[in-house]
Amino acid sequence: MSTAQPDEDADRVTPDALLHTRTGTEVTPEDVVLAAGRDVTPESLEWARRKIAAEGAAALDKLLP
Template identity: 45%
Template sequence: MPAAARNSEPGDRPVKVRTGAEQPWDPEDLAVAEGRDPTPKNVERSRRELEELGAAAIEKTVP
């Protein structure tokens, strides 16, 4: 259980844990998040990764 959820007072709304994959990602963003320069080659690699793995491509980089 996340620390924020454990520290809440009784009756408080539960804390929703967000992950990086809950928002849309562009291939350029993924390339940069992976520590790569957004060159055409790296952007294409990230595009394929997003297409093949979907949210998992982001989760493995930005949990």
């Protein structure tokens, strides 16, 4: 158990290399649309399909912290 005080932890920043959002499953167009904050519509799903085709799974990683 850590003995760090809450104030000490507040000054730390999690390194980007430790921030992962995917669970190892396939990225779906719906995932990308929702991560972008868009409504799920035929147009936004097509946008997401093109984004996934161009960027692969990184399309989702780029939208999330």
